[in-house]
Amino acid sequence: MTADTGSTGAVSTATIIAWLTVFRDLVTANNAYLTELDSAIGDADHGSNMTRGMDAVVAQVGSVAPESIAELFTSAGMTLVKTVGGASGPLYGTFFLRCGSATPAGATQLDSTAFGTCLRAGLEGVVARGKAQAGDKTMFDAMAPALAAYDQTVGRGASLSAAGVAAAVAAATGRDNTEPLVAKKGRASYLGDRSVGHIDPGSASTTLLFEALARALSDT
Amino acid sequence: MTADTGSTGAVSTATIIAWLTVFRDLVTANNAYLTELDSAIGDADHGSNMTRGMDAVVAQVGSVAPESIAELFTSAGMTLVKTVGGASGPLYGTFFLRCGSATPAGATQLDSTAFGTCLRAGLEGVVARGKAQAGDKTMFDAMAPALAAYDQTVGRGASLSAAGVAAAVAAATGRDNTEPLVAKKGRASYLGDRSVGHIDPGSASTTLLFEALARALSDT
Amino acid sequence: MKKLINDPSSVVRDALIGIAAAHPELRIDHENRIIYRGDTPKKGKVGLISGGGSGHEPLHGGFVGYGMLDAACAGEVFTSPTPDQMLEATKQVDGGAGVLHIVKNYTGDVLNFEMAAELAASETGVAVESVVTNDDVAVQDSLWTAGRRGVGVTVLLEKIVGAAAEAGQDLAQIAALARRINESGRSMGMALTSCTVPAAGKPTFDLPEGEMELGVGIHGEPGRTRVPTGTARDIAAQLVDPILRDLDFVGSPVIVMLNGMGGTPLLELYLMFGEVAAILNRSGVTVARNLVGNYITSLEMTGCSVTVLKTDNDMLKLWDAPVNTAGLRWGA
Amino acid sequence: MKKLINDPSSVVRDALIGIAAAHPELRIDHENRIIYRGDTPKKGKVGLISGGGSGHEPLHGGFVGYGMLDAACAGEVFTSPTPDQMLEATKQVDGGAGVLHIVKNYTGDVLNFEMAAELAASETGVAVESVVTNDDVAVQDSLWTAGRRGVGVTVLLEKIVGAAAEAGQDLAQIAALARRINESGRSMGMALTSCTVPAAGKPTFDLPEGEMELGVGIHGEPGRTRVPTGTARDIAAQLVDPILRDLDFVGSPVIVMLNGMGGTPLLELYLMFGEVAAILNRSGVTVARNLVGNYITSLEMTGCSVTVLKTDNDMLKLWDAPVNTAGLRWGA
């Protein structure tokens, strides 16, 4: 049914750990960049917020060695909620918490469809928390296209690896598309028209989230 | 007894008014310079202090038209004391007040010797108030040489005009000689050795005082 | 960056150690970064908690004490605290009469307090009410945006509802009072220079000589517009006019706060207050009480904000009631 | 230069208008630039006056009121006031028990207060005593120089002798107490950046990234040495060590003030206080009371100073007594 020749593989606890770890590495490497973006239309803390949170997530995961994917997601979500604060803490926290709730308890492997269901639940959590819509110039504008691309790629039977790459590419496009937008949600909305011409910091960190996912899935 | 051919002339109320007015003009023109000097080893207000004070002196003199030299000096001294504040207010104020006390009441003319006596009384007032000694890096270090030069020039029978010029030149030399000194009095003394290499602001304004005097005496 | 700190990542922790040393009358939970009144919980009294990013001191920790807050949760600099901090504070200050959460309207603060309230509802029996302040007229309000920021009114609100709680009002009354205060107050701010977030290491924005940011908040965020600087008189008008256009203050006694952003000398704040008071007088607004000083700051940002709160005799009585905190103290 | 002012030449006048608007409980003589307690003179109470250049707010005007000063004379920015101001204040606050002049040791302040005392002696029957504060250990003292500057101890002294005057002590007792306080206190300051005198229009000195001025006073004057910046912990040691070397504080309860120079955020001041308190603890010094905040400032200069005052039970009682001023208030 598809021309894709790769194995569709499966998401394991190791995949999730890799995802979180690479995301930590990417936000750390991009700490100054994220804060730079947040200086232009926010309060200059998005880089340190994400780095602090993901450092704690990786430390926590390493110290308790969760046994299932749901546990991993829940632990990551709880840790983010407890250590980040700001807008990104509850939003990224809710994302992972909802991913966790949508994962069958005890599962240590997920196929691409089940994993997609988790991610979709995460996105819905972000929307439930933050009420952002497409075009509001938030992390939603990177996350929603990323999931759409993931679903579409999986839908045509492609590998998890291909789906990860597609999601990352779509997130990056979504991030870039935030530049001309007038912010409607979050701190940048106080700037009104002055928010135009700047990339939303959350969309940039979300792009890193999907780049990290692409790397983690490349081993599946 | 002297080779000087100029008239020795006399100091009149008009001379004193000219002195004060030219001094006002000079401190106004050198406001930024005096404050610059005071920034290096003080608190960056000497220019505005002197300008404020001399503006008030000239305004006061203009509004009441004092009838004697003593009245002029006293009025200038009182006005400086009331409008300047800081170290320079009481010191320049006392200078003129003591000049006034040393002037015969009601006199409208003074010869060069009598005028020298006034100036000397002024200097003694500054010392009585401020306790500065030679080399303490204060206005004294311009004023004392200026008076010595005045006395010496008058002593050899030269004109008032020549005495004024000699005083101005000696004041300028005294001012320049403050540069290598360690301040012992006033605000610059808090800097200890760091005061070395800077001209004392008060010695610079005192030099303007004698430049103004030289100009005023050039018409006598 | 020039700051009196040990390390950008330990600023809040280290400052809490100093606060503990300076104020033995307070109780500091260093692990959860919560500043408590020494005598909280007080049986039967509604507990009042607030919190927010650090860098706005004395807000909120400086307003913990008799007649004001029971606890304040400290976040990282300019980053709202987390739900577990607020949950812990909620449990600790409940004296059986419930707890009011005082939240400034920023997405981060709102979301984290919201999660805390959800946790309090599911994990404890504590009755929680939340009030969100949103008094900043610089921001255009709309159902479809994050709305207005909560700024200066928060300070006045914490004082007044603090007195109401001390006087024994119940949670519903206090929440209603808090909402009424928020609806009756408006603020507007400006900055002459930016601040520097320690972890960022450089100023959030550059503001050249001759320009100011009008309509800034308290997070070093750029304002609504960048305009030429002017005299204190001009600037006072640019702050007061939008406030008066937004709400009618004539006919009721008002409390005015002339707040410094942190780096502006008190001399200039008093000078600005003189200009603000003159405009209010001319506009027929009766200034009954005032505060001049640094109350809700943005690190070392220079600039100021004006807050005007419409009151009535009851509110003024609560305002005048004794208060004993590090940042605001009278009658005690 | 970025300041909230109308004109450099009217800063003090305009600020006094704001102070009058903010504090109806004070009486302002705008012509003579004097801030009075509303109820001065108080019959039988020793009158307390101080004054100095403006730019150090809340000092001194912010310390006028019950339990502290009767009047404060405001000079131009960083320029001591004039004898006629002090003379006028002396006449106005005398309640028959004489007047104490509290003078910071700067040539300008000393000379102007000296002339005022001479005028008071010749023109009025008012008994005047003067106390000159000189607590700054940054300056090497000598009979042959202007001596040490008066800085932070002045604040603590004004509070304590204010309470003594309120308690009915006579002029000789109060002058003796004031001198004892001055002898028992030491201060040391530092700056990370300069301030800008409005009339000068630019910073008094340039201080590049990575350097600080150690041993600065409160007039934007350069300090004793320019040294590399360090952590808050290092800087605290550089401030506290010279104080402890200069006077033995072990064995008596001390009052510590961690004072901000005007432009440093309160968050950093508390952080610094934590470091200072830790050093004092380790050195066996007992901190009985403290003040953390902007009390004697240098316009928008960033930096801080530490003041340590050795006390006894009587002094502490006077410290704890009620005070009600714009800048310091408790128990009233």
Ligand SMILES: Nc1ncnc2c1ncn2[C@@H]1O[C@H](COP(=O)(O)OP(=O)(O)O)[C@@H](O)[C@H]1O
């Ligand atoms: N309501 C919202 N829904 C989704 N994302 C949001 C919302 N509000 C803010 N964000 C995201 O959060 C990012 C800012 O995160 P961060 O800087 O860490 O928090 P804060 O704004 O509290 O300082 C924004 O760039 C935006 O992408």
Ligand SMILES: Nc1ncnc2c1ncn2[C@@H]1O[C@H](COP(=O)(O)OP(=O)(O)O)[C@@H](O)[C@H]1O
């Ligand atoms: N004790 C003193 N005797 C003589 N002159 C002094 C003395 N102290 C200070 N001065 C002079 O006063 C000048 C400073 O004047 P000014 O800046 O107006 O006052 P302040 O030092 O109070 O700011 C110094 O440069 C010095 O020449």
Ligand SMILES: [Mg+2]
């Ligand atoms: Mg941010």
Ligand SMILES: [Mg+2]
């Ligand atoms: Mg000076």
Ligand SMILES: [Mg+2]
């Ligand atoms: Mg933030």
Ligand SMILES: [Mg+2]
């Ligand atoms: Mg001066």
